[in-house]
Amino acid sequence: MQTRRKTKMSEFSPVFTASRAQRWTALLLGGTALVALTPAAIAQQAADPVALSPITVQSDETQTAADGSIVAEQASGGGKLTGDLLDVAASVSVITEAEIKRRNASNMEEVLQYTSGVQTNFYGSDDRFDYFKVRGFDAYAYRDGLSVGATFGAAREEPLAFERVEVVKGASAAALGASDPGGAVNYTTRRPKLGRHAEVYTTLGNNNHAEIGFDFGDDLNEDASLSYRLTGKVQDAEKDYGASRDDELFLQGGLTWRPTAQTELTFVAEHLNQDNVPGSGGYPVGVDTPRSAFFGEPDYNYRGTERSTYTALLSHDFGTGLSLSSTLRYSEEHADFGYVYVSGSAGGTDLTRAQFTNDESGTKLAGNVVLDYRTNLGAVGSHTRFGLEYLEEDSTSALWWVGVSNIDYANPVYSGISTNQATSPYNDTDTFNRTTAVFINQEFDFGDRVIANIGLRHDHLELSQTNNLTNTTTSGTFDELTGSAGLTYKLTRNSAIFASYAESVVPAGLTVEPERGEQYELGFKYRPANGRALFSASLFDLSRTNLTRTNPATGLQDTIGKVRVRGLDLEAKAELSEAIALTAAYSYLDSEIVENGTSGNEGNNLAYVPEHMASVWVDYTLKGTGTRGDMTFGLGARFTGSYFFNDANTASTGSNIVYDAAFSYHPWDNTELAVNVSNLFDDKHVAYGGFGADWYSPGRTISATLRHSF
Known part of the structure; x- marks a missing residue:
């Protein structure tokens, strides 16, 4: 007989008090009074006054950087965190399509690895998911402003699906919804463009990598009110360790209808099919083993993902300062993986091993409606944004685990395991989540000199989980109010300082309190008059309470208590001349476990959070002469300081630096031959460990791409 227990929010965490809600509401409504109380002289004393721009509706596509540029001027945020990057009271990094192509980034970790505050590759040769942290915390992902969720456990995203990627650093729940305080990553979907365009490419590389892809589109009628776009790739490849594969089929199609100059409706459908492996399975601790070694089971090493996604995007300008945007997305996904991995040492050269298997599937429906009203x-200048959002997720997941035979790493002999050895799952659940939210943001612009904004968001979450092993259901209802406030002061037309406060919240589970965070930030931004560069610096202090993790050794959730990360982010994206382009970043992260119950880790650093990170990428273009076409030389370096593998700070890895390189040649105007090398000197270090095995950093990859546009 199934039992059902209804759990009130008060059982898990204190409900936001009336005084706190009233305080945020008073701040939001009080913004109107600020207009009356602020002397008109503020607007008049601004140096180089700028007239307010005409109000237009911009799609995410028109907000990207100019074609071929690594520098973006606008933030899109899926319609929630929009505007000139110089004016936004937050640290936002944009990785444009041009930058992704120049570095030939083939996965999301590679896309983000030259961004300040972002850490990648800390799971080494564990390749199941996209692993990245922002300012010391796992980042939530969004697509066109709608929640994708935590990246751990989700499909690895295909960069070809997106026009650009934005990293919003710091707490952003008031704008985006549930997220960790370190930051969030927003993907912008490719959409049809006006006019004819076409590009095809083929890539060959080491690890038996072979890939072909295309991206083309055109208008379907004479008045260009109907346009289409098709994008796709097929990949057949392996990894740099044994018994591996890295195959993929991706196809995306889009159709845009513009019935009037004020209205645009886009529909995008895509299918992602990935057939790869969960990882190398690990290596013996403290033993320098070749990357090509494999201590799992060749016949039981798989990770498959099949996902179909359908998206509708609508924008309309009513012509009176009022505009509407709406996004609706439905996706269905099935994923499975199974592998045998190294779990410890049995003495001598013998390694203990275990088999892990997971099978899961789910559907997700997400949508929002956002109204923007601009007036003087x-x-x-006044900009009010009001929105409603809905999210519904339904998923099933089953997990199996069992110990299997040992293996001698000096003379490995495989056991021939090809099926699941566990007789029954140790975890089998059905999970249902429903979130409804309302949010509002008010911004005032005083003569393009002082820009003030405040935002509020209320989320109502209904969560339930059925344990199919015990036939019991646990449910919970959460009501969360989060807020943000920011102030930007334009020192000149091209430079600004900002200060902000923002909150975050994440329901970590039904048996633990929601994780809450807050951040204070001070920053500076400078963009030269030509707009081909953006320099930024920020100081931040963020904290997170009720931090909850799944312990890899026990599979149970552990609550840390309270942690704090204070630090500095520096970033530059600049096209210094027609020949030289630069991307540089540095981050200092001072992490501390402030409260940790009885575990005794107070004062320690957070696991997997380095104190220092730095990167630089430089492109130099040699213009062609006569019969020789343009040539571009690129060189990059990524430094990651040492970090601990556990919160007890008893095991760690050393600091490391990895170099990347690129070369491209244009024999003709529309043809490019590009060679990219990641990890140029094949640096190898332990990126992840502390649980019975070591996982090495990714090895050197070399690829050659022939690209032609017409």
């Missing part, structure tokens, strides 16, 4: 209140 005398000399003050």
Whole structure:
């Protein structure tokens, strides 16, 4: 007989008090009074006054950087965190399509690895998911402003699906929804463009990598009110360790209808099919083993993902300062993986091993409606954004685990395991989540000199989970209010300082309190008059309470208590001349476990959070002469400081530096031959460990791509 227990929010965490809600509401409504109380002289004393721009509706596509540029000027945020990057009171990094192509980034970790505050590759040769942290915390992902969720456990995203990627650093729940305080990553979907365009490419590389891809589109009628776009790739490849594969089929199609100059409706459908492996299975601790060694089971090493996604995007300008945007997305996904991995040492050269298997599937429906109203209140510009959001997720997951035979790493002999050895799952659940939210953001612009904004968001979450092993259901209802406030002061037309406060919240589970975070930040931004560069610096202090993790050794959730990360981010994206382009980043992260119950880790650093990270990438283009076409030389370096593998700070890895290189040649105007090398000197270090095995950093990859546009 199934039992059902309804759990109130008060059983898990204190409900936001009325005084706290009233305080945020008063701040939001009080913004209107600020207009009346602020002297008109503020607007008049601004140096080089700028007239307010005409109001237009911009799609995410029109907000990207100019074609071929690594520098973006606008933030899209899926319609939630929009505007000139110089004016936004937050640290936002944009990785444009041009930058992704120049570095030939083939997965999301590679896309993000030259961004300040972002850490990648800390799971080494564990290749199941996209692993990245922002300012010391796992980042939630969004697509066109709608939640994708935690990246751990989700499909590895295909960069070809996106026009650009934005990293919003710091707490952003008031704008985006549930997220960790370190930051969030928003993917912008490719959409049809006006006019004819076409590109095809083929890539060959080491690890038996072979890939072909295309991206083309055109208008379907004479008045260009209907346009289409098709994008796709087929990949057949392996990894740099034994018994591996890295195959993929991706196809995306889009159709845009523009019935009037004020209205645009886009529909995008895509299918992602990945057939690869969960990872190398690990290596013996403290033994320098070749990357090509494999101590799992060749016949039981798989990770498959099949996902179909359907998206509709609507925008309309009512012509009176009022505009509407709406996004609706439905996806269905099935994923499975099984492998045998190294779990410890049995003495001598013998390694103990275990088999892990997972099978899961789910559907997700997400949508929002956002109204924007822009007007002038005398000399003050006003921008009000109001939105409603809905998210519904339904998923099933089953997990199996069992110990299997040992293996001698000096003379490995495989046991021939080809099926699941566990007789029954140790975890089998059905999970249902429903979130409804309302959010509002108010911004005032005082003569393009002072920009103030405040935001509020209320989320109502209904969560339930059925344990199919015990036939019991646990449910919970959460009501969370989060807020943000920011102030930008334009020192000149091209430079600004900002200060902000923002909150975050994540329901970590039904048996633990929601994780809450907050961040204070001070920052500076500078963009030269030509707009081909953006320099930024920020100081931040963020904290997170009720931090909850799944312990890899026990599979149970552990609550840390309270942690804090304080630090500095520096970033530059600049096209210094027609010949030289630069991307540089540095981050200092001071992490501390402030409260940790009875575990005794107070004062320690957070696991997998380095104190220092730095990167630089430089492109130099040699213009062609006569019969010789343009040539571009690229060189990059990524430094990651040492970090601990556990919160007890008893095991760690050393600091490391990895070099990347690129070369491209244009024999003709529309043809490019590019060679990219990641990890140029094949650096090898232990990126992940502390649980019975070591996992090495990714090895050197070499690829050659022939690309032609017409």
